[in-house]
Amino acid sequence: QVQLVESGGGLVQAGDSLRLSCAASGRTISSNAMGWFRQAPGKERELVAAVSWSGTRTSFADSVKGRFAISRDNAKNTVYLQMNSLKPEDTAVYYCAASRIRYLGSRSDYIYWGQGTQVTVSS
Numbered sequence: 001q002v003q004l005v006e007s008g009g010g011l012v013q014a015g016d017s018l019r020l021s022c023a024a025s026g027r028t029i030s031s032n033a034m035g036w037f038r039q040a041p042g043k044e045r046e047l048v049a050a051v052s053w054s055g056t057r058t059s060f061a062d063s064v065k066g067r068f069a070i071s072r073d074n075a076k077n078t079v080y081l082q083m084n085s086l087k088p089e090d091t092a093v094y095y096c097a098a099s100r101i102r103y104l105g106s107r108s109d110y111i112y113w114g115q116g117t118q119v120t121v122s123s
Contacts, residue, residue, distance in 0.1 A: 002026045002112040004096045009117030012086055016121070020081040022096030022114060030074040033099035035110055036081045038092035045095070049081060053102040086121045093118050
C-alpha cells in the first residue's frame with residue numbers, strides 16, 4: 001500500500017505561484033508514474049500533469065502547459081507540482097496519485113490517491 005499526502009495549497013492571487021508537494025509512505029514510488037489531478041466544484045476530476053517513474057517523461061493538460069511543471073525526487077519519495085501564473089480557473093482541490101505502471105498511461109492506471117489540497121486563486 002502507498003499513502004500519499006499533499007501539501008502546499010492555499011489562497012493566492014492571480015499571477016502568483018505555488019508549489020505543491022506529495023509525500024509518499026508505505027513503500028517507494030520510484031517505480032510508479034505519478035500524476036496530479038484537480039477537481040473544481042461541479043466538474044469532473046481531470047489529469048493536470050504526469051511524470052514517468054524516472055522523471056524523464058512528462059505530460060500536461062492543455063490548460064496548464066507552459067505554466068505548470070511536474071518533478072519528482074525518488075530519493076525523498078516525493079513529487080512536486082510547480083504552478084506559475086495562476087489563474088482563477090485553476091481553483092480546485094488538487095490530488096496526487098500513483099500509477100500502477102512506470103510510464104505515462106491513462107487515468108485508469110492511477111490506483112493510489114491522496115486526500116487532496118485546496119488551491120484557491122482570487123482575481
